[in-house]
Amino acid sequence: MMRVKKMYWIAAILLAPALFMMCRKPGLFQDSGFDPRLSGGEATVFDETSKAFGHQVTGLNERDEQVHELGDGAIGATFVRAPSTLNPGLGPIFSNVSCISCHHNDGKGSPTAGLVNSSLLIRLSLPGSDNFGGPRAVEGFGTQLQDLAVFGVQPEAKIEISYTEQAFSFPDGEMVNLRKPSYNLLNPYKPLPGNFQTSPRMAPPFFGLGLLQNIPEATLLSFADENDLDGDGISGRPNYVYDPVQRKMMLGRFGLKANVATLLTQVAGAYGQDMGVTNYVFPQESSLAQTQLDALHDDPELPDSILNAAVFYIKTLAVPARRNVLDPVATQGEKIFTQIQCAVCHKPTIQTGIDLTLKTISNQRIHPYTDLLLHDMGEGLADGRPDFQANEREWKTPALWGIGLFEKTNGIPFYLHDGRARTLEEAILWHGGEAENAKQAFIQLPSSERKALIKFLKSL
Amino acid sequence: MKRFSILFFSIAIILNLSCKKNDDSSSTDFEALKDRALIDFVNVVALPGYGELKTKAATLNSKVVALDANTTEANLLAAREAWKDLRITWERCEGFLFGPVEDDEYDPETDTWPVSFNDLDSLINSSNPLGVSDIEALSQRSLKGYHPMEYILWGKNGAQTAATINERQKQYLTSLSLHLKSQAEKLFDSWAPGAGNYAQHILNAGKGSTLYPKKQDAFISILEGLLAICEEVGEGKMLEPFDAHDPAIVESPFSGNSVTDFRNNIIGAFNAYEGKFNTDGVGISELVRARNISLDNELKQNFNAAINSFNNITVPYEKAIIEQRIQCRQTMDAINELSFTLESKLRPFIVQNIID
Numbered sequence: 001m002m003r004v005k006k007m008y009w010i011a012a013i014l015l016a017p018a019l020f021m022m023c024r025k026p027g028l029f030q031d032s033g034f035d036p037r038l039s040g041g042e043a044t045v046f047d048e049t050s051k052a053f054g055h056q057v058t059g060l061n062e063r064d065e066q067v068h069e070l071g072d073g074a075i076g077a078t079f080v081r082a083p084s085t086l087n088p089g090l091g092p093i094f095s096n097v098s099c100i101s102c103h104h105n106d107g108k109g110s111p112t113a114g115l116v117n118s119s120l121l122i123r124l125s126l127p128g129s130d131n132f133g134g135p136r137a138v139e140g141f142g143t144q145l146q147d148l149a150v151f152g153v154q155p156e157a158k159i160e161i162s163y164t165e166q167a168f169s170f171p172d173g174e175m176v177n178l179r180k181p182s183y184n185l186l187n188p189y190k191p192l193p194g195n196f197q198t199s200p201r202m203a204p205p206f207f208g209l210g211l212l213q214n215i216p217e218a219t220l221l222s223f224a225d226e227n228d229l230d231g232d233g234i235s236g237r238p239n240y241v242y243d244p245v246q247r248k249m250m251l252g253r254f255g256l257k258a259n260v261a262t263l264l265t266q267v268a269g270a271y272g273q274d275m276g277v278t279n280y281v282f283p284q285e286s287s288l289a290q291t292q293l294d295a296l297h298d299d300p301e302l303p304d305s306i307l308n309a310a311v312f313y314i315k316t317l318a319v320p321a322r323r324n325v326l327d328p329v330a331t332q333g334e335k336i337f338t339q340i341q342c343a344v345c346h347k348p349t350i351q352t353g354i355d356l357t358l359k360t361i362s363n364q365r366i367h368p369y370t371d372l373l374l375h376d377m378g379e380g381l382a383d384g385r386p387d388f389q390a391n392e393r394e395w396k397t398p399a400l401w402g403i404g405l406f407e408k409t410n411g412i413p414f415y416l417h418d419g420r421a422r423t424l425e426e427a428i429l430w431h432g433g434e435a436e437n438a439k440q441a442f443i444q445l446p447s448s449e450r451k452a453l454i455k456f457l458k459s460l
Numbered sequence: 461m462k463r464f465s466i467l468f469f470s471i472a473i474i475l476n477l478s479c480k481k482n483d484d485s486s487s488t489d490f491e492a493l494k495d496r497a498l499i500d501f502v503n504v505v506a507l508p509g510y511g512e513l514k515t516k517a518a519t520l521n522s523k524v525v526a527l528d529a530n531t532t533e534a535n536l537l538a539a540r541e542a543w544k545d546l547r548i549t550w551e552r553c554e555g556f557l558f559g560p561v562e563d564d565e566y567d568p569e570t571d572t573w574p575v576s577f578n579d580l581d582s583l584i585n586s587s588n589p590l591g592v593s594d595i596e597a598l599s600q601r602s603l604k605g606y607h608p609m610e611y612i613l614w615g616k617n618g619a620q621t622a623a624t625i626n627e628r629q630k631q632y633l634t635s636l637s638l639h640l641k642s643q644a645e646k647l648f649d650s651w652a653p654g655a656g657n658y659a660q661h662i663l664n665a666g667k668g669s670t671l672y673p674k675k676q677d678a679f680i681s682i683l684e685g686l687l688a689i690c691e692e693v694g695e696g697k698m699l700e701p702f703d704a705h706d707p708a709i710v711e712s713p714f715s716g717n718s719v720t721d722f723r724n725n726i727i728g729a730f731n732a733y734e735g736k737f738n739t740d741g742v743g744i745s746e747l748v749r750a751r752n753i754s755l756d757n758e759l760k761q762n763f764n765a766a767i768n769s770f771n772n773i774t775v776p777y778e779k780a781i782i783e784q785r786i787q788c789r790q791t792m793d794a795i796n797e798l799s800f801t802l803e804s805k806l807r808p809f810i811v812q813n814i815i816d
Binding site for chain 2: 047048049050051069073076078080081082083084085086087090097101104105114116117148149150151152155407408410411412
């Protein structure tokens with residue numbers, strides 16, 4: 001009997017720390033216990049080549065692997081004018097012919113418009129909002145300009161992009177050239193109203209989006225500080241958008257202004273608006289009620305299973321691992337990144353929620369460097385076009401993971417929502433509004449520390 | 461027993477010493493091989509490959525010009541043969557789809573599939589000018605490159621003859637061939653020293669290249685190229701029409717050239733592995749052979765099995781997916797086995813043995 005009691009005591013002593021641990025407030029564990037290269041947690045891939053953004057997460061079962069492969073094929077498929085035995089449904093008006101034409105190598109692309117390899121489109125609207133609080137469509141043009149068309153059909157308009165170069169000088173005399181874009185819409189198929197608003201958007205990368213979709217809403221809302229109660233000059237607020245699938249207002253996560261709630265709606269919208277391929281989410285042609293509309297009654301043009309496979313493909317693309325994590329200069333840059341407040345919006349570490357269907361993206365400690373919230377980025381980056389609750393100066397914090405590989409995946413890397421920045425330095429110098437203090441702190445750094453910060457960013 | 465132990469011990473020391481000596485010299489050799497493999501990838505594989513593409517694209521253009529000037533069955537046949545000959549080189553160059561061919565999108569610009577028949581027919585039947593600049597300005601890549609040329613040279617059902625090819629088709633064909641020639645020239649220049657010089661990124665891998673900070677990065681890029689083309693053929697071009705039982709979605713159906721295309725893709729990958737194009741050089745194969753001869757043998761066996769398996773498909777692929785499904789499946793299996801060995805054995809080999 002004594003012996004049993006003694007065992008109880010020993011068991012109780014052994015269990016006590018565990019009980020204390022269970023009392024520990026939920027939160028992130030210390031960084032020291034984790035491998036900092038694992039940007040996507042288990043959903044990380046070790047590849048530094050141009051194919052780095054195109055790997056599936058590990059741990060998919062055979063069936064899911066097949067769906068992923070099917071989605072991979074769908075993402076690469078070139079659409080052509082219907083009717084066709086293969087990939088019918090392009091246009092009649094469109095921005096590009098396939099997903100990968102804009103999202104080069106599952107990544108970004110070039111800030112040009114109207115060319116076969118262009119990755120930039122223009123969103124349109126009129127002042128005010130629609131019935132769901134979203135952008136108000138321009139009659140005859142909708143909310144996105146299609147600047148290309150199938151043969152014999154007139155596109156809505158052509159986009160002319162021009163840049164004004166302006167020199168910037170650091171206190172130590174180092175010079176950087178910044179270029180500010182301006183956009184003209186040429187040869188509209190019908191007159192545009194005088195008060196239309198535009199917003200240029202360059203295609204963002206595909207990978208890691210399953211992880212971002214899986215971040216609990218409460219986590220994202222905990223980052224928000226809409227009235228800047230902590231007085232750090234940085235607010236951050238969520239966008240709430242109408243989702244046509246779930247038919248309700250939801251937290252926006254995708255799109256450059258967090259203007260779309262789910263991957264399904266994002267991908268379906270891209271098929272419909274970017275390629276003119278109708279689908280079960282958006283069954284109406286982008287040219288509806290326009291002279292370009294074809295007389296084919298073939299909608300939806302995209303098989304449901306293909307749309308679902310494309311969504312699954314994007315959801316299950318792994319994040320490339322960080323490089324040079326032990327490099328002393330990159331490590332110094334990482335500290336500076338935190339010191340000058342970059343990390344307030346570009347959140348280094350977030351825990352994803354539970355997803356019982358996909359273990360690899362479930363409950364992962366990830367390093368996306370985003371809070372998915374809207375921030376006022378100042379007049380320099382303002383597009384002058386609200387998008388649901390995002391005002392004309394606000395943009396969603398873009399994820400920075402993989403940013404150091406853009407040169408490999410895209411040839412020339414272009415940064416920011418419209419690709420105006422050709423280097424990371426330029427991108428930082430365009431920050432304003434809530435990021436003005438961080439930018440000023442960057443400007444005041446000695447050249448060696450600025451370079452250290454850039455080296456850190458290139459390690460992501 | 462004791463003497464035996466001493467003898468055994470002595471032999472062990474000798475063996476150990478001899479192994480050590482071998483290791484030293486093989487390390488030196490291995491270092492030299494790494495450099496040689498990168499140099500040969502540029503000078504024996506990529507530049508000769510793209511150089512041949514440029515030459516053959518010019519030949520195709522001259523044959524099309526001849527066809528335009530004198531539309532005979534013989535000239536139509538010559539243009540078709542030149543198209544097929546150019547395809548051999550292009551499909552083999554697809555064994556290393558990285559660098560400018562990918563960054564500057566030469567691949568989709570010249571080899572987009574499917575052809576947009578409706579738009580192509582509309583274009584031919586319209587009064588739209590068909591000069592090369594008009595072709596370059598077209599907003600759909602499915603109206604440019606190899607496959608629209610194939611469509612005109614053979615006709616939709618393979619029924620094109622010198623008598624049926626019309627003036628607008630010939631004009632379009634001529635401009636398409638000029639566009640292809642210009643693309644091939646630009647692609648070659650993008651690698652050539654004195655022009656785009658992408659070659660220097662490979663040659664300076666691990667020696668200051670921003671794209672390839674380590675030599676390993678360059679070798680991994682070559683490996684990714686091998687894997688990508690195996691996946692494209694084994695899990696895309698072959699599998700999709702096979703699974704769908706649909707001859708209408710087979711690539712290169714007008715010329716019936718699909719099986720040749722697929723085979724040349726895998727030959728191109730084998731070339732990149734062995735560091736050769738038309739002449740032999742040093743490739744990853746030699747590096748593997750120096751450290752793991754059985755892996756090199758296995759990979760060569762996988763490559764040869766995949767390439768030879770195409771011999772069993774004796775009809776055009778659009779027929780084969782109906783009539784010779786077992787042979788098609790066996791070929792895809794052979795390609796997938798090759799992919800598996802590349803991924804599960806060659807990748808770890810590169811990561812473990814090429815660390816600089």
